[in-house]
Amino acid sequence: WRPPPQPPLPLLPRRPPLLLRQRPGQGNLSRASRTKSRTIVRKTRQETMLSDAEVTSLLQKVPSASQADRHSLAAQLSKVAAKAEDPMLLQLGVAASSFVSWLSSEEPLVRAYTACILANIAFLEAGQQQARGLT
Numbered sequence: 001w002r003p004p005p006q007p008p009l010p011l012l013p014r015r016p017p018l019l020l021r022q023r024p025g026q027g028n029l030s031r032a033s034r035t036k037s038r039t040i041v042r043k044t045r046q047e048t049m050l051s052d053a054e055v056t057s058l059l060q061k062v063p064s065a066s067q068a069d070r071h072s073l074a075a076q077l078s079k080v081a082a083k084a085e086d087p088m089l090l091q092l093g094v095a096a097s098s099f100v101s102w103l104s105s106e107e108p109l110v111r112a113y114t115a116c117i118l119a120n121i122a123f124l125e126a127g128q129q130q131a132r133g134l135t
Helices: 031-048 052-061 067-083 086-094 096-102 108-122 125-132
Strands: none
Touching: 052 067, 052 086, 067 086, 067 108, 086 096, 086 108, 096 108
8 A cells, every 4th residue: 555646845936045135125135235245255254264374373382272271272273174275284183182182171162172173184184194193
């Protein structure tokens, strides 16, 4: 016994992306205003990325970081690791032994940020090789 076939569900209209939705009283968004809002979002994302020199400076602080400094460093470096290209991840991998010791931190957020950093490093084959050297 099989249930009778069901008619296909009607396709719902596609919703525009969040940035392009009209707000009450806003009227039609012109193409120029949509492009402008996209440009602003891109610039904001680019401005939040740290430069190589800033990342290098943060990485130099990692081995000797106090408990109080670890939260700030881990938060900043986890954001970098999430968006980093391969060379930057390899640079983070150099400090992997310090990050592994941070996994036993008392503060849960430091452990979470550190796990994210190590996970991003481990996506690379070279990062996996560096991690194997730690065990």
